[in-house]
Amino acid sequence: MKDVMPQMKLLPYRYKRHGLWVLIIGIPFMTLITFALITVGLIPKSDAFFDEWSKPIIYYPIIIGLALLNFSEEREEDEMVQHLRYQSFMLGVFYLIVGLLMLPLFTNVVRLLEGRAVGMPDVGGMWGALVLLLFYTYASFRYKLHQIRKALETDAE
């Protein structure tokens, strides 16, 4: 039977293990690399490591590791697993939206409880990433819908 809407290709199951390894050894490995770069003078100021490099060092292995876990097949991959994965992605995006929108509220409640002045936390980068995620998701959905409609029109002619 011809697949009208083919499933997205995922990485083989073994990449789950690679993802776990990236998560476990990625952070110390990246830290070592950065110290090596400081030692050879490619990062001129050692204090820059803590304010400019600490975020990428932590986030790169976490994001790559989690992406490998998310985008690789299960040991027994079938239609129910695919269905659960799509549901989980939808829920993940939903909770991300709620979480990011609620973040300033929670931050300010904590500030008020601590007797500090309210203010907007620095969430600009995260909101930008969320906007991109939602834009790419919606654009890709519209494009796929357009492709299906076009294929159906061609079939009708």
Next chain:
Amino acid sequence: MRNNIKVERARKDMTQEQLAEALGVSRQTINAIEKNKYLPSTLLALKMSNLFGLTVNELFVLEESD
């Protein structure tokens, strides 16, 4: 929706594992379908009904709440 997979499987003297292997899915998927936790795709429902020599309507039965 309810289904008669467990009954038909017993009639054919098949385990969930054997049915899963014949259909190319996992045992947990067969278990989930039997317990109405997962509704299979049309393709899988057709494969299943073919295997049992029944129509899809005989294997999957609509209820009033559907």
